[in-house]
Amino acid sequence: MPTNARAAICRGNEHPFAIEDVVLDDLQPNELKIRMVASGICHTDLAVRDKQLPVPHPIVLGHEGAGIVEEVGSEVSVAKPGDRVVMSFNSCGGCPSCDDNSPTYCYEFFKYNWDGKRPDGSSTMTMDGEHMNASFFGQSSFATYAVANERNVARVPDSAADIPLERLSPIGCGLMTGAGAVLRSMKVRAGMSFAVFGSGTVGMAAVMAAKIAGANPIIAVDVNDDRLALAKELGATHTFNAKDDAIAKISELCPKGLAYAFDTTGINKVIEDAFSLLTFKSVLGLVGASGPEDMLEFNEITLMSQGRTVMGILGGDSDISNFLTELIEYHIAGQFPFEKLIEYFDFDQINEAIEASEDGSVVKPVLRISPE
Ligand SMILES: NC(=O)c1ccc[n+]([C@@H]2O[C@H](COP(=O)([O-])OP(=O)(O)OC[C@H]3O[C@@H](n4cnc5c(N)ncnc54)[C@H](O)[C@@H]3O)[C@@H](O)[C@H]2O)c1
Ligand SMILES: [Zn+2]
Ligand SMILES: [Zn+2]
Structure with a gap:
């Protein structure tokens, strides 16, 4: 009926x-x-x-x-x-x-x-x-x-x-995407540097997952100071306001470059800045929605010679049955x-x-x- x-x-x-x-x-x-x-x-x-x-x-x-x-x-x-x-x-x-x-x-x-x-x-x-x-x-x-x-x-x-x-x-959706991007798509490794650009639902989930993965440092960037304070509560070791020269500050903190960068803003300039911060064998994950006319520019030699990866990510490479259950278990354990x-x-x-x-x-x- x-x-x-x-x-x-x-x-x-x-x-x-x-x-x-x-x-x-x-x-x-x-x-x-x-x-x-x-x-x-x-x-x-x-x-x-x-x-x-x-x-x-x-x-x-x-x-x-x-x-x-x-x-x-x-x-x-x-x-x-x-x-x-x-x-x-x-x-x-x-x-x-x-x-x-x-x-x-x-x-x-x-x-x-x-x-x-x-x-x-x-x-x-x-x-x-x-x-x-x-x-x-x-x-x-x-x-x-x-x-x-x-x-x-x-x-x-x-x-x-x-x-x-x-x-x-x-x-x-957003929680699974941010956590999956870290744990499943980029496969962030313990002890390696991680920075997320944009600390909304997807970015905050990524911060919690980076902590689960044991990344260090865990850097969160946003333009909203309240969100940065929350990111710190959830596991970010450092937070920077994008309006306050965040890129220079990340370079100073990680002079050898970032092992993992994750963009959730979809803003070309942010993505290109994040790319500029990468190190050898690093991964830049992209999830933010942007306009159909937006084009990114990277130097091919830099991409190739350092073995960098720029990775498009949908849904954090989640499967429904296994990964959602895994995230619920992290939540029960207080880790998510x-x-x-x-x-x-x-x-x-x-x-x-x-x-x-x-x-x-x-x-x-x-x-x-x-x-x-
Ligand atoms: N690819 C996927 O599978 C997938 C899944 C879910 C969401 N999304 C997309 O991911 C993006 C993020 O989703 P969300 O729910 O976290 O959105 P959100 O708006 O909550 O988060 C974006 C954050 O970026 C911050 N920001 C804005 N300008 C900035 C700048 N210049 N530098 C740093 N931070 C800046 C905002 O203050 C905000 O906190 C959206 O575009 C959404 O459509 C993609
Ligand atoms: Zn969604
Ligand atoms: Zn199919």
Whole structure:
């Protein structure tokens, strides 16, 4: 039976998000119906609202959802009704990247995450009997219910039974990306220098992960002093304000250069400065979204002769089932205290939550959608 739900409709940045009635479709065999408890808000939601990414409007966004399974399709084995789950991105499961357990680089990523409908073209959501774009990252979590796919759901392990779902909700995007970039993509080594440029959700997760990896020093750069203070609390050994000659200060601190640099700002000048700080056999990881016209300049001899790597990173090379569980275990052990980034808002305060994210006062806004 179709499910009535309330969803926050995005109609572009000239309009506030509006919570309206929608209907969710019956499940296909590989799908789950999830009652949403909470959802984080991420910059990618806002990039889509602002039409920086080619995703159709109007649409129900949200891709950091957590909730409780109410119903499963006949082929679902990842979770059963009553299970607590977190959601992440979707993937096809049949391309060379998916076969290689690298689903963040799925050849069909767009179709499975950004098309506004299921990969077979059908609608998971309607409004007044008409198609409503949804299935965003296989979930569209800014709603009271979501239809998700077997491949983008992770069951919360029993060891985390005491941790509220609303806290776990943001784990499937920015947190996983920053931590995965350090632990899985760049494979930061103990005792080596690490600097992150941009200390938002992704950068803070990277700082916590760099501490887990044993990097030293761990340097955080931002333009916001409050964020730098928090980065220090989370494990940064040094923090520098980008407006205050951070590049010269990092050179002074690491005269032989940086072993690992990680850019989360997407700003050309920041990335090129980070490249200039690298040492032999170093890695510069890139995740920040930038404009389609932005081009980077590097000297080829410098890149080659020092064996530097410039690495594009999506989703921190995460796989859903293993890495999300690993991060939850780090959280339980007190090594990944991401609750310090979160501020909660009621679902109907979604526009206030977005504003708090955009003015920099809140690192990770999380919407409370229904009680657990
Ligand atoms: N590649 C991926 O898989 C992936 C996944 C999630 C997010 N992202 C992208 O990563 C980026 C970071 O995400 P976030 O959620 O952490 O965003 P955020 O806005 O919270 O963090 C960016 C930080 O950069 C800081 N900053 C701005 N200018 C700076 C400068 N000149 N020098 C240093 N710091 C500066 C800001 O103050 C802010 O704290 C976004 O572009 C987002 O779209 C990519
Ligand atoms: Zn995101
Ligand atoms: Zn794939």
